[in-house]
Amino acid sequence: MIEKMTPRQGARDAGDRLVADQASENPFAAAFKATRMPMLITDPHQADNPIIFCNRAFSDLTGYSREELVGRNCRLLQGEGTDMAAIARLRDAISEGRDISIDILNYRKDGAPFWNALFVSPVRDAEGTIRYFFASQLDFTNIKSKEAELARARHIAEEEVAERTADLTEALRAKTALVHEVDHRVKNNLLTIASILKLQARMTTDETVGRTLMSVLNRVEALSTVQRKLLNDEDVGHFDVADFAKTLIVDIVSALRRTDIVLTTDVHEVVVPATKASPLALIINELVGDAVRRGLSQSGGEIHLEVRRLNGHFLIRVADTVQPVTVDPEEEAFGFKMLEACCRQLRATMERRVTGDRTEVVVTLMVKD
Amino acid sequence: MKVLIVEDEILLAMELESEVEAAGHEIVGMAADSREAIALVEAAEPEFAFVDIHLLDGPTGIAVGQSLALREIPYVFVSGNVKRIPNDFAGALGAIEKPYTMNGLQNALAFIESYVNGHQPVLSPPPSLLLSPALGTFSGDAVAEPSADRP
Numbered sequence: 001m002i003e004k005m006t007p008r009q010g011a012r013d014a015g016d017r018l019v020a021d022q023a024s025e026n027p028f029a030a031a032f033k034a035t036r037m038p039m040l041i042t043d044p045h046q047a048d049n050p051i052i053f054c055n056r057a058f059s060d061l062t063g064y065s066r067e068e069l070v071g072r073n074c075r076l077l078q079g080e081g082t083d084m085a086a087i088a089r090l091r092d093a094i095s096e097g098r099d100i101s102i103d104i105l106n107y108r109k110d111g112a113p114f115w116n117a118l119f120v121s122p123v124r125d126a127e128g129t130i131r132y133f134f135a136s137q138l139d140f141t142n143i144k145s146k147e148a149e150l151a152r153a154r155h156i157a158e159e160e161v162a163e164r165t166a167d168l169t170e171a172l173r174a175k176t177a178l179v180h181e182v183d184h185r186v187k188n189n190l191l192t193i194a195s196i197l198k199l200q201a202r203m204t205t206d207e208t209v210g211r212t213l214m215s216v217l218n219r220v221e222a223l224s225t226v227q228r229k230l231l232n233d234e235d236v237g238h239f240d241v242a243d244f245a246k247t248l249i250v251d252i253v254s255a256l257r258r259t260d261i262v263l264t265t266d267v268h269e270v271v272v273p274a275t276k277a278s279p280l281a282l283i284i285n286e287l288v289g290d291a292v293r294r295g296l297s298q299s300g301g302e303i304h305l306e307v308r309r310l311n312g313h314f315l316i317r318v319a320d321t322v323q324p325v326t327v328d329p330e331e332e333a334f335g336f337k338m339l340e341a342c343c344r345q346l347r348a349t350m351e352r353r354v355t356g357d358r359t360e361v362v363v364t365l366m367v368k369d
Numbered sequence: 370m371k372v373l374i375v376e377d378e379i380l381l382a383m384e385l386e387s388e389v390e391a392a393g394h395e396i397v398g399m400a401a402d403s404r405e406a407i408a409l410v411e412a413a414e415p416e417f418a419f420v421d422i423h424l425l426d427g428p429t430g431i432a433v434g435q436s437l438a439l440r441e442i443p444y445v446f447v448s449g450n451v452k453r454i455p456n457d458f459a460g461a462l463g464a465i466e467k468p469y470t471m472n473g474l475q476n477a478l479a480f481i482e483s484y485v486n487g488h489q490p491v492l493s494p495p496p497s498l499l500l501s502p503a504l505g506t507f508s509g510d511a512v513a514e515p516s517a518d519r520p
Contacts, residue, residue, distance in 0.1 A: 180450065187449040188378070191468035195384040198471070202387060217471070224468035247496040254495055255472035 007047060008071030014043050015052040015070055018132075038062075038137040040074070041123070044130060048073045049094070052132075061139055063109035074135070077116070079107035090120065097122045097130050103140070115144040183230075190224040215331065219338070222248065222285035226277045239277035242267040242307045245284045245316070249305050252288055253296075260300025267307040270314055272367060279342035280316075286339045287318040287361050293331065294359070295322035301357075314367040319360040370485055371397045373415035375406040375433055376447065377425045385419060385447075388471070392478050403429035407436050417485050418444035420461070422453055434459040443485050445477070451499060458501035465498055473497030 018041065022029040032039060038061040040054035050071045059066055062077060069076075078087065086104050093100035099121045106116045117138040122130045194217055201213035229244045230237070246267050253263050272280065284305075291303050301322035308315055343350050348365035372394050376382040379401070386396050398413040400406035402425040409415070410433070418437055422430035430446065431454075437444045438460025446454055449467040458464070462484065465477050476495035494500050 184449050187468050191381055192378070194468065194470075195380045198384050198387075199380070221468075221470035221472075224470060225473075227468060228466050250496050251470055251472040251476060254476045 007050065010046055011043065011050045011052045011071035014046065015041075018053060038139075040069070040135050042074065042133045042135065044094070044133060049133065058137065061108075061114070061137060062106075068109075077106040079105070079111075079113065081105045081113060082107075090118070093120065094122075094133065113141075114139050115141045183227075187224075187227055190220065190227055194220050194224060211331075215334070218289065219282065219285065222281050223278060225251075226281040230274055230277065237274040238271050239274055239280075241270045241272055241277075241280055241284075241314075241316075243269070244277075244281055245305055245307050248281070248284060249288050249303075252292065253303065256292070256297050258297070258300050261296060262302045264302070264304045265306070267305065268309065270307060270309055270367065272314075276346060279345040282338060283342045283346075283348070283363055284316060284318075286335050286342075287316070287363075290332070290335055290361075291318065291320040291322065291359070293327050293335070294320070295325045296320065298325050299323040309367070310364075312366065313364045316363040317360065319358065321358045324357065370394045370482060371414065371416045373397060373406075373409055373413060373418040373444075374399045375401075375418060375424065375430065376421040377401040377423065378421075385474075388474055389419075389478065392475065392482075394478075394482075400424075400433075402426040403433050406433040410436050410440065410442065415442060417481065418442060419447050419465075420444050422446055422448040422450070428453065431455065431459050434461055443481075445481065445498070456502075458503060461501055462504065463494070463498050463500040469497055 019029070033055050035055065036057050038055065038058035040051050040058050042049050043052045046052075050073055051069050052071075054066060054069050059069070062069070064076075075087075082105050086102055090100060090102055090104070099119070101117070101119045104116050104118050105113055107113050117140050118135065119137075120133055120135045123132040123134050125131050197213050197217040197220065201210050201217065204210050204213070225244060225248055226239070229247065230239055246265055249263065249265065253261055288303070288305070291301075295301060296303060299322065301320060303320040303322075304318070306315065306317040306319075339350065342348075343363065346365050348363050350361065350363045352359070352361045354360075372389050374382050374385055374389070374396060376385065376399070382399050382401070386399065389396060394417075397415050398409035400409050404426065406420070406424070410418070418433075420430045420434050420437070422428055424430055424433070430448070434444060434446065443462050444460075445462050446458075446464040447467060447469070448454065448464060451464045451466050454461070454464055462481065465474065469477075473495065474497065477498040480494050480498055
């Protein structure tokens with residue numbers, strides 16, 4: 001009586017024959033069975049290239065018993081997350097009889113996925129005909145999940161950086177807007193103060209009141225020019241004394257409308273912190289104002305302005321040659337008082353030399369580089 | 370010159386008015402928002418205008434300037450934030466930065482007058498007037514243009 005052979009029976013028989021071919025003391029067969037590396041052999045001469053033999057380690061890895069595996073094609077390990085392109089490469093290698101090493105997502109019997117570093121190699125007989133395929137597996141899920149963890153951590157870090165950058169950009173925008181707003185209000189207030197002084201000066205019939213108001217206006221306007229010249233963009237809170245001084249002296253001297261005034265300047269950029277701007281501006285304003293009072297506005301003359309660094313010092317020199325006229329002593333005393341206060345504020349020294357019609361004032365102070 | 374003042378701070382507008390009048394000019398209109406200003410550009414036929422950029426109805430001074438430029442009426446911006454002025458100055462002659470000084474304003478006005486009168490300007494632009502790049506550079510003898518020589 002001949003039993004009809006099922007395909008699974010055929011695979012089992014092929015496996016048995018393979019084992020029977022090996023002498024029981026064959027150390028290679030023993031190693032194959034005992035190794036901790038999951039391994040299997042398939043028979044391409046049977047329909048659908050079934051597993052005909054697999055070791056204990058392979059059963060442990062996949063959760064299938066040897067009985068469940070023999071006679072089945074290896075695709076039973078595939079699942080929904082398995083990359084179809086990888087499967088196609090594997091199939092092509094087998095049909096072309098080539099070795100292939102490929103990473104593939106497989107599934108255990110209980111449905112749990114694992115990353116399989118699969119190696120498949122044909123086994124040929126003495127004539128070179130392919131008899132079997134040998135496959136070994138390596139579960140590298142841990143490595144893969146560490147990679148994913150790293151990628152996730154990096155992603156979170158990147159998100160945090162993006163968020164912080166957005167916060168900082170917004171904070172900077174708000175700060176810039178605030179600086180501009182405050183700057184705008186200060187400018188408007190200074191012009192409003194000047195307008196109030198001018199309005200009252202225009203309305204008064206008392207000459208002394210008018211002169212006093214214009215004297216205050218003159219100092220307020222020096223501060224207005226400071227506010228206009230403060231560097232509030234790239235270099236917040238800094239001030240170029242030379243630029244200010246030149247603007248101030250040209251404004252004052254041009255407005256005198258005298259063709260007999262010779263103005264010369266020798267100014268070099270000196271940038272100081274904004275806190276020093278106002279007293280410095282008032283000093284230059286007083287020095288020029290003094291020359292104007294002593295005769296520049298009446299009979300013309302020469303006036304020279306020098307602003308420069310000198311041996312770690314910062315030097316302002318105003319020299320004039322005028323036909324002296326009588327100066328209101330109160331006004332002159334007030335001007336000197338202003339100069340004295342500003343010099344003390346800056347710890348600056350002032351030296352004033354008068355020789356005939358020529359007056360020279362040198363103010364020096366320390367500046368940090 | 371017949372001058373239009375566009376400024377939303379009334380006190381500043383009043384003081385500017387008296388400065389301009391003291392220099393011998395006639396004020397033909399004052400406006401605090403762009404609607405008033407543009408109506409005056411048409412009705413008052415100014416020969417020159419001072420235009421603040423931020424008006425009662427927002428940063429509309431630029432639009433006022435454009436309507437002046439369209440009629441070829443010379444004008445300057447008067448603003449605390451000259452960086453807000455477009456690169457082409459919207460056809461303005463230049464800008465006077467706030468807070469201007471009395472001297473600075475008078476010097477700017479003298480230069481503007483010589484320019485508007487159509488003569489080759491005899492004055493150099495004063496530091497108080499930031500010229501539009503479209504005007505190029507002026508050469509002329511200043512009342513008190515400083516030289517780099519020592520006395």
